Amino acid sequence: MTDTADSPRSDTDGLVSVVVPTHYRNDRLRGALESVAAQEYEPIETIVVDGAEDERARPVAEEFDATYVAQERDEGPQAARSEGAERADGEYVQFLDDDDRLAPSKIRKQVPRLGPEVGVVYCGMDDEERGRIRPNPVVRGDVLGRALEMRTFPCINSTMLIDRETIERVLPLRHRHGADDTGLKIDLALQTTFDFVAEPLVFRGRTGDSLSESWRYLDGRLSVIATYDRLYRQFPDRIRERALRETHYQAGRKLLAEEGWSPRATAAFARAAWETPDDYAYHVGATLGSLAGSPGLAAVDRLFDRSGY
Structure with a gap:
């Protein structure tokens, strides 16, 4: 047919x-x-x-x-x-x-x-x-x-x-x-x-409570890292470090999305920079940019061509 x-x-x-x-x-x-x-x-x-x-x-x-x-x-x-x-x-x-x-x-x-x-x-x-x-x-x-x-x-x-x-x-x-x-x-x-x-x-699609869903998602990511601890140990350290970096980095972005400026956001970006095994310059820049709130982070994104985030 x-x-x-x-x-x-x-x-x-x-x-x-x-x-x-x-x-x-x-x-x-x-x-x-x-x-x-x-x-x-x-x-x-x-x-x-x-x-x-x-x-x-x-x-x-x-x-x-x-x-x-x-x-x-x-x-x-x-x-x-x-x-x-x-x-x-x-x-x-x-x-x-x-x-x-x-x-x-x-x-x-x-x-x-x-x-x-x-x-x-x-x-x-x-x-x-x-x-x-x-x-x-x-x-x-x-x-x-x-x-x-x-x-x-x-x-x-x-x-x-x-x-x-x-x-x-x-x-x-x-x-x-x-x-x-x-x-x-x-x-x-x-x-x-x-x-x-x-x-x-x-x-x-995105529902009206997508932000709160994202917070549960970030908490869940930390739980996943703990659950697979033995598996992570079979891989180079950079694998776990990237997972932690991305989790803290996204937490920082969510805090800025909620509050516009937040010392907790800067702390989250700093943790991401501490964990990262690569792309160090960007994550240090994100930490510093977050001191000026969402506009500062946006400026860093443009500088490093990260406007898609």
Whole structure:
């Protein structure tokens, strides 16, 4: 049969299971499920895992003929992803945050990249705040070192498509509130190699509480570093140092975003400069620039061509 817009087909008949965790955000959830329904690939099954106590998302899930799962206890989105993946029947698993959207060709373009040696394929994204973000060409193949450094972006939950055998080897997913995908990528990188489709095939939305979510994420990153302490010891010191640097650096940026000027931000940038094994001049500059608040940091970003942050 010839592919048409009305009759999407794939070169493979492997079922894809799309797992969507949600929690009191039916407006966002509907958009996410619409993007699944628009995929140029089949077959697809959709599993909505709802953390709301009153089964708030059930009517939306049923509207899209999705399997509805009510969590007995809301333990966060990673627990929801884990429960959804354990119920999935697909040959491939796609996690989709309820505030993100998949481009129609997302799954169709990623499935052919998966194979015996590649268990994870991710893609670029269009971010609601930061614009278009393409994969770093070096984040391909064995990415364990980069995952430990926490430098695999834009490889996140919604951009990844994961082979079933690979995800089964890391189930149940560890529950880390805020930094869920950071530890997941380390676990996946221990099992398989990664590839990517460079195109931005995910639109990443931002909710009104994204800043507070980011603080939980930063706290979670420190927890991940502690959890994998023995693994970090198998790598050069610079791997852990980069992970700590990026965590403190992002904390500094968040503090300035909240307050405009903050001595705690300067302290965070100073910790990043202390930890960094490279790019020392920039991080010292960021520390000094932060003394003038957000405008000072922006000036340092321009000086070092970091305007994309």
